Amino acid sequence: MRRFLADTLFRLLLWGAAIIALFPVIWVVLTSIKPPELSQALPPVWDFAPTLQSYRDVLGGNTYTSQAFGTLLMHSLIVTVASTLLGLALGVPAAYALARFRFRGKRGTANWILSTIMFPPAVSVVPVFIFASKLGLTDTFPVLVVPYAAFNLPMVIWMLRSFIKQIPHEIEEAAMVDGASQGAVLRYIVLPLLMPGIVAASLLSAMLAWNEFLFALTLTRSAAKTAPVGISEFTNMYGTQWGSLTAAATVTVAPILLATLVLRRRLVEGLTFGAVK
Template identity: 45%
Template sequence: MMGIMNLRMRRFLWNRMLDVLTYMILLVAIFPVGWMVLTSLKTSWDAQSLPPVWLFVPTFENYQALFSSGSTSSNFGGLLWNSVVVSFVSTVLSIVFGALAAYSLSRFRLKRGKDIAIWILSTRMFPPAATLVPVFMMMSWFDLIDTYAALIIPYTAFNLSFVVWMLKGFFDDIPVDLEESAMIDGCSRMSAFVRIILPLIAPGLAATAIICLMFSWNEFMFALVLSRNEVVTAPVIANQFITMYGVQWGELTAASTLMTAPVLIFAILVRNHMIKGLTMGSVK
């Protein structure tokens, strides 16, 4: 009896230790985001004071400065719109072309199909910075600099390999008998793909789309080099708050909060699909 009590006590203490460790890790992960939001609500003086000011009266002057006329970031609403257009279009294109490619690799016996799949994966390992100069030259030749296409095309290309490898695993888990039954009933292969297969991997599509959206939304390097005035995206604005006179922490954190909020809210709303999609197929 005492042995059972001691075992239960050890389990109880071990579970509480794991709970404390989990909360500590969660606190460390959330602290930078909380610090960013708090700093965005401080005055310019409080935001740069050392030691940090913990008790202060919240203000929205930093957010107002982002949209006020005469400031370097007065077009911040337009920058957010550019980010929405570029991220959404590139994500949709990546999912469409990636789903078709992944389905082909999963269902058709292609000559050297495994080599093609490995080559697609290798493009993901290639550092994007190494392609910056060639991509810039290509966009210059086609006169696409400072257009939506200059950003959408590279973002789609870099996300495509990730989409193919994510979705191929989902297609592999779906029995071929379902498509064959649908085609016997009169569906074409494309119709069976759209009506039968895609609904079955909807969680995987959602998870993949969310990750691609985050990649495109947060991308900075190509947006900085391939844009001038018309299609500048929101992450590029962070560079304007780091000046020779210092860092404008209030406006920088306000801009970062506005850039983080849409993706964070979207991820929270579809978190169930994202978790299901990422774990789907892990347990057979």
């Protein structure tokens, strides 16, 4: 009985902590489905008829912002996918080289890549803005894709390097004995075994790129403006459009949340790869 009571109390504490942690998310979702006249009511109104009017206004462009939010979501998707693919295209060969090859300065190179993770991206906003302005790249997708991939690259390399080290080297040697080239070994043997790590690194890189605000605010105007910048525009000279703001925030969070839920098994496998033999 004591153990049952202790387990019940522990579960109640966990549920209470989860509800407290999720309360801001619940508040945002509830506010987004309230009628516009009730979204700013004080005290808050809990008894209301749910409506999707705020979502229709946001996605249809019926707000005080300069662009329809659906367009900004598409910009965010383009930038996130492109920067993630670029980071993987550079990170996988670099991680494989650091994990398998022997060359002079290998340890120093690995430590230098690790040290760049501590570099604050905000410091480089002004130099990147000046460089992009001189090249005429302001308000274009490459001006966001390249910095996002660069800032995510050290994390991708170190994650995948650890995963590659857990793959038995004898498998690659057996393939080379059978006549496979180094490229074929990487393509047909290492990459399939590395897939959990690639999924984990891709999700983390995508989340960082999808949520990034400072570079998108500084380097874009309208042609490449992303969703996080669009959310900030719901607070303007007319006040804060709470219904539209919460609807836009919900729509922005939903894709990453759904992707994490769908790929959660791969994500867990990737983050725990090599922990248990």
